[in-house]
Amino acid sequence: MNAVKLRPASLVQHAILWVAVVLILFPPSILVLNAFKSKTEFSQTSVFKLPDSFLNFENFGTVMTRAHLDRAYLNTLTIIVIAVIGNVLLGTMVAYILGRFDFKLKKTVLGAYIAVSFVPTITTQVATFTVVHNLHLYNTIWASIVLHLGTNVLQIFIYLQFLHNIPRELDEAAMMEGASLFRIYRTIIFPLLTPATATIVIIKTIDIYNDMFIPYLYMPAQKLAVVSTSLMNFSSERSTEWELMSAAILMIMVPIVVVYLFFQKYVFAGIVNGAVK
């Protein structure tokens, strides 16, 4: 139990973990080394050499304008904000109904959510494509929003788990005072579900930010490009200009890593809940 002192065993543990950390940081650090190099500097030096200056932000500026990253960030953010708000509202609503009331089709509703979770979304895109097309959502930002809006079995389970810990006596006390069921949802259930909501907001944000498939398939218009697809577009034009690509990749990668570092607690809570269910 005195592992804090440097026993030889824990030295070995640290050494092994450091090897893993180096292997994980190796690819991104190559990007960091080269994103700050000018074109000539890149062609004349080894990829492992430090840049002349870490203050040379020119590549980042170039990428921002040429890859239209400002637009991509804005599109991604729009989708995230609308879809996540909708997601939280719908998720808490479904959980409130399933967690607090008994009705005939309750098992069917939960069963439907479980059933579709068995079908990997990516495999049904051939058919979903037709639906999106018929709803005239193809090549609009709503395609992405609507497809991310619906709640899923994982979120319902996370919410239900928290809901069971909110004592029913709170509901009953409010009912004694004549509060409507909607009021109970709005003033008691929804606020008390905040910890679960925080987890879902973070997980969903990461999910949407990293999504490539839906925007690629349903929003091919240049002006609708999100972070993932704008990087793909940029690469198809300039994959040989490494110093620019390095900067571009970093600009796509870093924001979500920062979100993760700040909110890691919620990320881990979501992952663990999702897997162990």
Add this chain to the structure above:
Amino acid sequence: MIDSISYGRQKRILIILFLLVPIALLAMFALYPALYLVYLSFMSWDGFSPEKTWVGVGNYKDVFANKEIWETFLHNLVYLGWGLFQNALGLFFALLLNSKLKGRNAYRVMLFMPYIMNGVAVAYMFNYVFNSEYGSFNTLLRSVGLDSLAISWFGSAHAVNHVLGFITLWKFMGLNMVIYLAALQSVPSEIIEAARMDGASRLQTSLRVVLPNITKVIELNLFLTIIGTLEIFDLPFILTGGGPLGASDTFLTKTIDTAFKFNNFGMASAMSVTLITIVIVVLSIQRFATRRWSD
């Protein structure tokens, strides 16, 4: 005003109001596409013309007769090999971090980080690691005199799936680790302390006491890996486009190409239904196995 309605009525109204939109979304974008997919799999359709022709099981016959499609599963098998290794590593690091090691949370945050990175960015990043001429990996190999090993990683039919499998491991090892770690932390510390008191070494405690307590989670992780392997798509799609000459095609890249490149939606649907069936069979086996364990 609603306060004056009886709770029984309120309940009925609320159930309908609150479930309306979520169920509509579920029906439109999950249930209906799944059923429509089955319907399409019996049709011959190019994806946009109003004409669909009934072809019965013709698409399925084509899928099952097409050797190229089934050979892609051999590529998925390579990913499975890397996936098993990834699981072993995940468990190993979880065991390492399930101690009072200094800075263990920082290590956990680091090792898990690749999982939350943008997949497209990760793909292009590794494009520069494994590029044959200027890639950092080959530069590294050449600098230590291993020039003969510095091959064209994405250009070699033998190497390409292993490179992609390695990148998958790099990205997903942390996920396995975090799940294992959560399971390990739920093993009651009394059992572990008792074993230690009885003189069991750390290794013995891990192998004989801790592992038997998390068999279910090991199994879960293995099935997650198998299903993840069947659904490999992004990496080959972005990095190699299935090349060289289809050497890195997976079942899903082939399916998506069949639909959106060759406009054969019927056949693509039959392929999707086939894959979904396989996934469901794997999941059912897992359910069955889990039940058997817990009995």
